[in-house]
Amino acid sequence: MFRPEIKVFDCTIRDGGLINKHNFGFDFVRAVYKSLSKAGADYIELGYKNSRKLFSSKEYGPWKFCDDEDIKRVTDGIESKSKISVMVDVGRVDMEEVKPASESPVDMVRVASYVKDIDKAIFLANDFADKGYETTINIMAISRDQGPELDEALRQIQAESKVIAVYIVDSFGALYQEQVEYLVKKYQTYLKGKEVGFHGHNNQQLAFGNTIEAIIHNANFLDGTVYGIGRAAGNCPLELLIGFLKNPKFNIRPVLDLISKEFIPLREKIEWGYIIPYAIAGMTNQHPKAAMALRNSDAKENYKAFYESLVDLEMD
């Protein structure tokens, strides 16, 4: 699939940080940034831009806050054409602390939002756009929010926001490819001059397949993470995405090397990937939090009872 408009958007450190309270070491993040720059990733997302007034700097690592100085520490001196991204949540960022883009190493700010908060998301994204940042809005939990509110949200984003792309975020890993096709086409009916993005979760081993489906229907902003790292079941493995795309600007070798050297040892220490409770959460279209709690309990392998607890919940 060669299409020059396609942007490979790495969010290894950002989504991976949800497993370890954003506590990746500086050397590790520098190695990731260097390898992904060599691989030709268009964007590299390093974490969240949260206010230190709202979250404890002791409890969370640097990538919960993404101070410009910390970003420079892992990027300075590395040759790179990749843009740097951070994610923000509505209500968790202090705009007073945000410098203009011209004074920051950050190029892109992605606003994560549920459909119900879309007004605030547009406002926040525009604030960043006014400071000179590229912006996107990433609509989370979309497998639950496909009603007319979604149409209204898309209409409003088109009319009122300055974002360059709007994402389908399959937070629950619940979408099958027919639904991805439906959603990409729905987005396209509202968005003119803005790209469609896709961020999959791998609960049902469909993050990569669904990303291909999104590509087929002309989504151009494509999220992935090295070795699929990310909360719970993780994300679309970036190595597979790069292996699929035929644009010669991408190079899989540095990613393979990075997995050998950093991610195989890391996976021994923290857990993500295809694990049955996350698959169950995906197929029942639910947030992974119950499955994550199960994985931290003595009943971690008791799948049948967990399934029944979720299905019964649905019937309440």
Add this chain to the structure above:
Amino acid sequence: MFRPEIKVFDCTIRDGGLINKHNFGFDFVRAVYKSLSKAGADYIELGYKNSRKLFSSKEYGPWKFCDDEDIKRVTDGIESKSKISVMVDVGRVDMEEVKPASESPVDMVRVASYVKDIDKAIFLANDFADKGYETTINIMAISRDQGPELDEALRQIQAESKVIAVYIVDSFGALYQEQVEYLVKKYQTYLKGKEVGFHGHNNQQLAFGNTIEAIIHNANFLDGTVYGIGRAAGNCPLELLIGFLKNPKFNIRPVLDLISKEFIPLREKIEWGYIIPYAIAGMTNQHPKAAMALRNSDAKENYKAFYESLVDLEMD
């Protein structure tokens, strides 16, 4: 996806047996058979029907041969509506040893064949059909054999064979969903009154997504294995397939329980699944044997060099 024609075809013991020389214990196979019967699998494949004259009974376990007595030992006394299948390879079965279907616990015989051997496969399948067995032909390594020979093979199967289904077997885990669509449609242009089957390999985490793609285009024989067990990267996880299908005759609970009790411990002892060298073999459309050799060597995590060895091989 509710379509009564869909057949869920479990090949856990057969494809899983390729990892351990078909040496699953009788209690284990009995547990699998019992759980899959409860789950509503339409077919359960227990192994290969090879002649004991050709393979050593000391080197290989019972599921390399599938003697009727061994099959009865794991199925007798278990309530089941599932049919029992065995697989055969051209040139490895002694028809003299095969009883009529009416005297055997086996219902279905699947003939695995490359395109080049299709004459022999048809002959062999018809021999089994004449003895009263249901039969299929499973065309292997199809990502390499998509030229006019495939068209000719399909034409011949339609004209000369008595099989009820013909499979697309993505032996190398190399297919993406657009190719699955293309192949299912090609099969359908030649096959009338015969079903299309799909057997995925999970090198690129696409076995399940590609199976859904095959379903969308009306393939009805769908292979899966419990927890995706199978040689190298393994297969489409049966639990995901059952979770996707909406036909109430399927029940995921016994499969979840089986994974908890048998497959989590087993995975500690033998390796299969998403492992980078298998992903590399898939994306370069090659047999997994080089990757399997790598996994048994000291260089097992040396992915970049392995990738380069395969890519250079391609350029030879």
